Amino acid sequence: MNPRDTLDRPAVFPIGSFDAQRIEDAFSLMGPKWTTWSVMAMAQEGGRPMRVRDVAARLPFVSEQLVGKRLAAMHADGLVIRTDKRHGAPYRLSALGESLTHVHRALADWSRNHLSPGAMAEAERVEDAVQRLRLRHSTAMIQVLDAGGPMRFVHIAEGVGLDDSFTRHRLLRLQADGLVTRTGPRHGDPYVLTDAGQALGPVYATVERWSAPSATRWTPSRPPVPVATAQRTHSGIPLGSDCARTAAALRRSAAVPNALFSHAPQPQPRVPTSVTAQSAQGRAR
Numbered sequence: 001m002n003p004r005d006t007l008d009r010p011a012v013f014p015i016g017s018f019d020a021q022r023i024e025d026a027f028s029l030m031g032p033k034w035t036t037w038s039v040m041a042m043a044q045e046g047g048r049p050m051r052v053r054d055v056a057a058r059l060p061f062v063s064e065q066l067v068g069k070r071l072a073a074m075h076a077d078g079l080v081i082r083t084d085k086r087h088g089a090p091y092r093l094s095a096l097g098e099s100l101t102h103v104h105r106a107l108a109d110w111s112r113n114h115l116s117p118g119a120m121a122e123a124e125r126v127e128d129a130v131q132r133l134r135l136r137h138s139t140a141m142i143q144v145l146d147a148g149g150p151m152r153f154v155h156i157a158e159g160v161g162l163d164d165s166f167t168r169h170r171l172l173r174l175q176a177d178g179l180v181t182r183t184g185p186r187h188g189d190p191y192v193l194t195d196a197g198q199a200l201g202p203v204y205a206t207v208e209r210w211s212a213p214s215a216t217r218w219t220p221s222r223p224p225v226p227v228a229t230a231q232r233t234h235s236g237i238p239l240g241s242d243c244a245r246t247a248a249a250l251r252r253s254a255a256v257p258n259a260l261f262s263h264a265p266q267p268q269p270r271v272p273t274s275v276t277a278q279s280a281q282g283r284a285r
Helices: 003-008 020-030 035-043 052-058 064-076 100-114 122-133 138-148 153-160 164-176 201-210 244-252 273-284
Strands: 080-082 091-093 180-182 191-193
Touching: 020 035, 020 100, 020 122, 020 138, 020 201, 035 052, 035 064, 035 091, 035 100, 035 122, 052 064, 064 080, 064 091, 100 122, 100 201, 138 153, 138 164, 138 180, 138 191, 153 164, 164 180
Parallel strands: none
Antiparallel strands: 080 091, 180 191
C-alpha cells in the first residue's frame, strides 16, 4: 500500500468510542441561549476586554440586561474571565472560551454538509446545531443506534437503560431534528441513524477534545468567524417577550429577528441505502 494513500484518507471517528457524559456536559456549557453569539462577538476582538454594553452592541437582537446575565453565567462556567473584581469590570474570553472556535467550526461544517446547506448566519448555524445535540441521553442513544444498526424501540430503550416513555420522547425529538429516522412507515419499524447522525464522529471528537484537560486543547490559530453580518434567517416564528428593553432593541435592529435560533421542522430524512437490506431482514424476523 502506498503510504500517501493512508495519509490522504480522512480520519475515522467511531461514534461509540467517545465519552457520552463528557460530550453532554460540554454541550450543556455551550447550550444556553446567546452563549454562541457572545463567544463569537468576543473572539472577534482578539482578546480585548469588553464591557457588557460592548457585547450587547454586537447583538442588537437582545437587551443589555440579558447579555449581562449571560456573561455572568459564562463567567461561572469558566468561558470568560473578568479583568478585575470591580462591579462593571470588562470581560474577556478565557482559554477555554477561545478554544471554542474549533468546536464552532466543526458544528458549522456538520450543519452545512448534512442539515442546512443554504445561507444562514454562522452563529445561528452553530447554535442550531448545538440545540439538536445538547439534550441529555441523546449522545448515548445515537451511539446505541450506530453500534446496533436498525433497531426496534424496545431494544433501544434496553441499550440506553432508560424507561419506555423517556426513550420514545427522545426518539421523537431526534427524528424532528433530522438525526434519526425509521426504516419504514409502519408502527414498530426499526429506527436508524440518518446520514447526519452517522456523520457525527468528527463533531464528537472535537467536542470531547475541547472538554479534555487544558494541556491537550488547541491554541488559537485561524481567525474567528465574523458575527457582524448575522441576519435573521427564520422569519416565520413569533417573538417571545423577553422584556421591554429587548423589544426596544429589536425595534432598533435593521434585521428584526423574532426567534433567532428556532429551526423549522425538517422533512423526514431518507433512510440511508446501506441499511435498507438489513431492515428488510429485520422485519422478516
